[in-house]
Amino acid sequence: MIYKKLDQPNLLLPKGFSACGTHVGIRKNPNKLDFCLLKSDVVSNAVAVFTTNKFCAGPVIVSRDHIYPSKKLQAIVVNSGNANAGTGEQGIKDSQEITKLIGDKLQMDSSLVAPMSTGVIGNNLPMDKIRNSIDSLNPSSKISNGIDFAEAIKTTDTTSKKSGYKMIIDEKEVHLCGIAKGSGMIHPNMATMLGFITSDVNIDVDCLDELLKESVKYSFNAISVDGDTSTNDSVYVLANGKAQNKELNKNHPAWGDFCDVFQQLCQSLAIQIAKDGEGASKLIVVNVLNAITKEDAVQVGRSVISSNLLKTAMYGNDMNWGRIACAIGYSGVDIDISKTEIYAGDNNEIELMKHGQGLQFDETTAYAYLEQNEIHFTINLNLGNQDAKAWGCDLTNEYVFINGAKRT
Amino acid sequence: MIYKKLDQPNLLLPKGFSACGTHVGIRKNPNKLDFCLLKSDVVSNAVAVFTTNKFCAGPVIVSRDHIYPSKKLQAIVVNSGNANAGTGEQGIKDSQEITKLIGDKLQMDSSLVAPMSTGVIGNNLPMDKIRNSIDSLNPSSKISNGIDFAEAIKTTDTTSKKSGYKMIIDEKEVHLCGIAKGSGMIHPNMATMLGFITSDVNIDVDCLDELLKESVKYSFNAISVDGDTSTNDSVYVLANGKAQNKELNKNHPAWGDFCDVFQQLCQSLAIQIAKDGEGASKLIVVNVLNAITKEDAVQVGRSVISSNLLKTAMYGNDMNWGRIACAIGYSGVDIDISKTEIYAGDNNEIELMKHGQGLQFDETTAYAYLEQNEIHFTINLNLGNQDAKAWGCDLTNEYVFINGAKRT
Numbered sequence: 001m002i003y004k005k006l007d008q009p010n011l012l013l014p015k016g017f018s019a020c021g022t023h024v025g026i027r028k029n030p031n032k033l034d035f036c037l038l039k040s041d042v043v044s045n046a047v048a049v050f051t052t053n054k055f056c057a058g059p060v061i062v063s064r065d066h067i068y069p070s071k072k073l074q075a076i077v078v079n080s081g082n083a084n085a086g087t088g089e090q091g092i093k094d095s096q097e098i099t100k101l102i103g104d105k106l107q108m109d110s111s112l113v114a115p116m117s118t119g120v121i122g123n124n125l126p127m128d129k130i131r132n133s134i135d136s137l138n139p140s141s142k143i144s145n146g147i148d149f150a151e152a153i154k155t156t157d158t159t160s161k162k163s164g165y166k167m168i169i170d171e172k173e174v175h176l177c178g179i180a181k182g183s184g185m186i187h188p189n190m191a192t193m194l195g196f197i198t199s200d201v202n203i204d205v206d207c208l209d210e211l212l213k214e215s216v217k218y219s220f221n222a223i224s225v226d227g228d229t230s231t232n233d234s235v236y237v238l239a240n241g242k243a244q245n246k247e248l249n250k251n252h253p254a255w256g257d258f259c260d261v262f263q264q265l266c267q268s269l270a271i272q273i274a275k276d277g278e279g280a281s282k283l284i285v286v287n288v289l290n291a292i293t294k295e296d297a298v299q300v301g302r303s304v305i306s307s308n309l310l311k312t313a314m315y316g317n318d319m320n321w322g323r324i325a326c327a328i329g330y331s332g333v334d335i336d337i338s339k340t341e342i343y344a345g346d347n348n349e350i351e352l353m354k355h356g357q358g359l360q361f362d363e364t365t366a367y368a369y370l371e372q373n374e375i376h377f378t379i380n381l382n383l384g385n386q387d388a389k390a391w392g393c394d395l396t397n398e399y400v401f402i403n404g405a406k407r408t
Numbered sequence: 409m410i411y412k413k414l415d416q417p418n419l420l421l422p423k424g425f426s427a428c429g430t431h432v433g434i435r436k437n438p439n440k441l442d443f444c445l446l447k448s449d450v451v452s453n454a455v456a457v458f459t460t461n462k463f464c465a466g467p468v469i470v471s472r473d474h475i476y477p478s479k480k481l482q483a484i485v486v487n488s489g490n491a492n493a494g495t496g497e498q499g500i501k502d503s504q505e506i507t508k509l510i511g512d513k514l515q516m517d518s519s520l521v522a523p524m525s526t527g528v529i530g531n532n533l534p535m536d537k538i539r540n541s542i543d544s545l546n547p548s549s550k551i552s553n554g555i556d557f558a559e560a561i562k563t564t565d566t567t568s569k570k571s572g573y574k575m576i577i578d579e580k581e582v583h584l585c586g587i588a589k590g591s592g593m594i595h596p597n598m599a600t601m602l603g604f605i606t607s608d609v610n611i612d613v614d615c616l617d618e619l620l621k622e623s624v625k626y627s628f629n630a631i632s633v634d635g636d637t638s639t640n641d642s643v644y645v646l647a648n649g650k651a652q653n654k655e656l657n658k659n660h661p662a663w664g665d666f667c668d669v670f671q672q673l674c675q676s677l678a679i680q681i682a683k684d685g686e687g688a689s690k691l692i693v694v695n696v697l698n699a700i701t702k703e704d705a706v707q708v709g710r711s712v713i714s715s716n717l718l719k720t721a722m723y724g725n726d727m728n729w730g731r732i733a734c735a736i737g738y739s740g741v742d743i744d745i746s747k748t749e750i751y752a753g754d755n756n757e758i759e760l761m762k763h764g765q766g767l768q769f770d771e772t773t774a775y776a777y778l779e780q781n782e783i784h785f786t787i788n789l790n791l792g793n794q795d796a797k798a799w800g801c802d803l804t805n806e807y808v809f810i811n812g813a814k815r816t
Contacts, residue, residue, distance in 0.1 A: 052738070053734060053738045054743050055745055055764075056737065086764065088745075088746070088764045089765075090765065121730025121731070121733060122766035308716070313811060316811070321494075322491070325493070325494045328462070328463060329463025329464065333462075337496075353530070356494065357494065357499075395808060396808060397805045397808050400720050400723065400805050403716070404723045404726065
């Protein structure tokens with residue numbers, strides 16, 4: 001299989017998908033898009049992962065009901081500025097009404113529409129504004145419409161998160177696109193943000209479901225901004241088959257390559273979220289080597305990138321590697337201190353710890369490295385042969401400022 | 409049983425205990441005490457809980473070996489400014505040497521001496537300075553010596569943590585005293601700081617062991633400052649029997665009362681630590697009511713006080729209760745959203761959520777309440793009849809400043 005990653009934002013919508021975004025007044029700033037729609041021309045295979053937060057939002061409950069067990073969907077409608085969480089029965093009813101309004105407009109059953117909301121917790125949606133805006137939604141396949149969708153789902157995000165791949169399967173051009181949002185309330189314990197992955201690939205839906213669940217472990221679930229798992233986290237995948245390749249499944253020769261590309265797309269979106277963490281000034285990449293299992297490797301990595309103490313040290317350009325050792329130690333993974341090694345640097349140039357003991361390193365070199373906006377650590381557990389990465393960001397005064405500010 | 413809590417710092421050392429603190433140069437500031445000793449005139453019953461961090465420090469390993477399985481101890485030697493963690497085999501050897509030096513000085517077997525260190529991770533102890541200072545340690549039972557000990561174990565603490573109770577058991581005066589430290593790297597998943605509890609009570613050591621393990625769950629393990637579980641966390645209890653009461657055990661009529669006092673002492677020390685969290689401007693108290701089990705109640709409370717998003721909102725005096733609902737939801741405890749209630753206020757005056765739905769409240773009143781330096785939330789799960797509390801602090805710019813600053 002040949003594939004190449006296309007530059008953003010050239011590829012946002014695969015064949016047969018259209019989108020749009022508009023301002024309906026949920027957000028105060030009239031220039032901020034806050035309501036958007038993504039649709040497929042035909043009914044798509046659809047799978048999703050949702051937050052495991054018990055206080056999950058109304059739209060999570062309704063989306064889950066609409067996607068499972070049918071695994072079919074044709075449209076997703078999203079608002080930002082209001083999470084429709086902590087809104088009780090009314091919240092569920094409002095999400096259901098929105099799917100009905102969109103279903104009527106697009107002439108499809110409301111069960112083929114998934115609703116999602118993101119923003120402040122605890123307020124009911126302004127349904128009048130939403131009802132009045134349905135007519136103004138006009139999805140198209142233009143690039144600018146995909147960009148509008150990506151803009152409309154943003155909350156405290158400073159950038160929109162997008163990734164697109166093109167590949168050839170059975171001599172057919174197949175597109176895989178992803179749009180995501182997330183900046184605060186990001187913690188690796190489940191799907192940790194909103195992600196919308198679309199493809200024109202023809203694929204067995206059960207294989208797709210498995211692929212998504214496996215891929216999020218090492219992408220969306222391998223990042224952390226602040227340790228808080230949101231009430232609304234969801235990643236959706238829609239595959240409409242318009243590429244007309246032979247149905248992809250585990251027996252198809254291109255299956256392995258497609259899984260790799262899918263994983264890369266998920267990681268690309270996840271890294272963009274970690275990098276744009278609220279108030280973050282730098283991306284922290286932790287590469288864990290030679291764990292007994294891949295799950296162990298990602299668990300150690302997540303523990304390290306979630307450490308407030310490491311995150312503040314990174315903000316202060318302080319190579320306080322003891323905080324990494326500490327976070328490895330409380331990760332819950334069985335480690336052997338005497339075998340553990342810690343390195344910093346894009347090529348592991350700065351040796352920090354071996355055999356459980358700190359090494360002498362040049363503080364000036366270390367400080368200069370930490371001034372970069374992307375910091376790499378490598379942890380070699382020397383226990384097995386499984387590797388994984390995790391991504392996070394520093395904890396800054398700006399984070400405290402953003403989250404200490406009034407909701408309004 | 410009659411008991412009363414004595415005002416600090418009147419009661420720091422029970423009968424038969426002595427202490428001292430000195431400056432040996434581990435910390436740069438010559439006015440900062442950094443080395444100290446606590447001893448009993450006679451061999452004491454001793455129990456302890458230690459960090460579950462796999463990267464535990466040398467002194468944790470040596471202390472555990474000296475206390476278990478014998479459950480006997482006569483002295484504890486502590487330094488601040490250096491955690492002796494991430495120091496490999498040498499770290500263990502250094503801790504062992506210190507117990508030997510103290511044992512020789514006090515003419516007791518080194519296995520009766522427990523070592524402890526607290527401070528920066530990753531540097532070997534300056535053993536020459538320590539060896540040279542052994543002669544200058546002169547423990548006495550004077551109040552000022554107890555105060556010196558409490559001062560010498562501080563790191564970023566702005567206050568020393570002390571609590572003392574006096575009670576009558578079998579017509580004998582019994583004293584129970586506690587000294588603790590902790591300000592950063594505090595997270596409720598195990599013993600989360602250093603605590604030294606001493607008593608002249610005559611008590612069965614296995615009962616004491618059980619009592620400590622039960623009490624830490626609802627005191628030291630019910631607080632969080634920053635979500636990081638330290639490499640050195642330890643709580644020690646020494647009981648030397650000098651009060652000459654009949655041996656306390658589960659069949660003694662005063663057992664229940666003694667357990668209550670012990671729990672109060674642990675909670676008092678834990679609250680002092682939460683209140684003095686690095687950079688904290690206020691104490692946050694979360695009272696969880698009507699859980700199915702007491703463990704569930706404390707788990708919900710710990711989840712809430714650990715939320716970075718709630719902690720920053722508290723710093724900003726923003727009654728963003730949705731972040732409390734979110735943290736209840738990801739606590740891992742099975743809850744029923746439709747039954748959950750959230751209140752703020754010393755007497756639950758501010759109703760925030762009922763039946764999983766937000767309520768209207770007066771923002772001005774809420775802001776004024778959050779400006780206090782002690783904030784109370786009550787979460788009623790309405791599922792059972794078990795209650796527990798958890799204590800935390802806000803996340804401030806000062807925290808970021810303290811932890812972003814260079815180690816030196």
